[in-house]
Amino acid sequence: MEKFRTIRAERVDGVLRITLNRPERRNALSPELQDELLDAVREAQYDTSIRVILIRGAGPSFCAGYDLGPDPSAPPRADYKMPETIEEDVALCMTFGEKWGRLWHSRIPVIAQVHGYCVAGGTDLALHCDMIIAADDARLGFPPVRSQGGPPTHMWVYHAGPQWTKRLLLTGDTISGKKAAEVGLVLESVPAEELDDHALALATRVSHIGHDLLAHNKRIVNLAVELMGRGTMQTLAAIHDTLGHNAPEAFEFNERLRTDGLRAAVAERDGKFA
Template identity: 50%
Template sequence: MSVLDIQHRDGVAYLTLARPEKRNALSLALQQELSDALWDADERTDIHCAVISGQGTDFCAGYDLAERPPRDETKRGVKTIDDDIWQLERQQRLRMTIFDMHKPVIAAIHGRCLAGGTDLAFLADMVVAADDATIAFPPARDLGSLPNQMWLYHCGPQWAKRLLLTGDSITGKDAAQIGLVLKSVPADELTAEVEHLAQRLAMIDPDLLTTQKRIVNLGLELMGARTLQRLACENDARGHRAKAADTFRANVRDKGLKAAFAERDDKFGASFVDPNAPEHGK
């Protein structure tokens, strides 16, 4: 059963994460389907760009934490730190298709874009968000680090640290203000906004689109962006060994995911960052 809706029209590949009952949580199968669909769009001569969006109430709530590697003694699990890094790198290679493919990719964020959802979205060439979208990496509070690190290149070191050191959230509107996303629009205008942008790209020769994307991404590589992605997996595996991560996993085992999230997040209260307001006014 497919977990990705694929539509090709008017020179654009519209790829929609289709696990709304799981808030489009990223399973290995979903990431594989998305990677395959992106490479297919990259190869097709009638496609100029791709748009990634999500079905239902959210863009993507993160990785599917209920998914576990099959128990097979002949294959890697997650017993050692190298196993952990290997598993993280396998999934990262699928997501890096967004960065590596020649044609441009637009991410359309609505609802919640959390944890792994940000790993996916921020690899896109342009990110357009609904004003009321919620963007955050809550696992920074108790589980690990980002296995993809593009925040630094979008919003700079200080805002990346402000958001990642606390796991606090930011709205799509405020994310646009600090440069984390390209722009934001009212939620009911998001689809039209992204389609209009995609149609402008569809009027350009794909080979020319490639030249613009590649030179910018090569510039990012010269700034270390691609190497940093590889290091991000190792850094996340390190975070998985923190005492807080052990506590989180025990809470999931004993109380369930919902209760574990509540125990982690409730004490932070309202955790939205306002770039224009004092911290003590929250």
């Protein structure tokens, strides 16, 4: 597992614990990190001695979203370019649903261990896991709905139901891990100092079940969610995110981003919500 640059992976008996390891960027999801995480998940699901995957973040936050800035230390990529047409934008947004769908469809269970901020793209990652354990004081939400579009994937309504999904996606507000557990967005929350032990204890408990039985019982639940339209919803989410990219507010935000930088643009956007 030492081949990875942006994650750490360690075995704890039947658990593979993966740590997002870009703490200086609040574990923002660079293309490299996304690829390495999904590579580790793909390898683990075919190792019958690994029964469950636990994903957490290094540093002060689980994940602050998709990385909007260049990483000069990352290897160059020839497979990505900024979209120039609406169709190219839709195609790009659909790749997020396809990527995180690999996490959702992993043969073995995946648990997210959330602390600090889990916002924007970080929620795309977490909500595609089978269970989420959060610190009481974690913050979860999707602030970019205020200026940039919507979630390019959409698992919110399957976890929190329509009213709380609207409450969060119509305001961009974040809620605590404790509140997220109350509304069903996460499975449960615990005090921050207990999070590591609690999440690992749950993962270890799951790992006592046989590999194939876990795969069978995860699959049937996932198929029930597919009957609710999950797969189609990911395509619709990509299309509606693209529509959001073309809203007047998105053009205004992007202009401020170009002229004054990300921090100033976000501060102006979020100031009225303080």
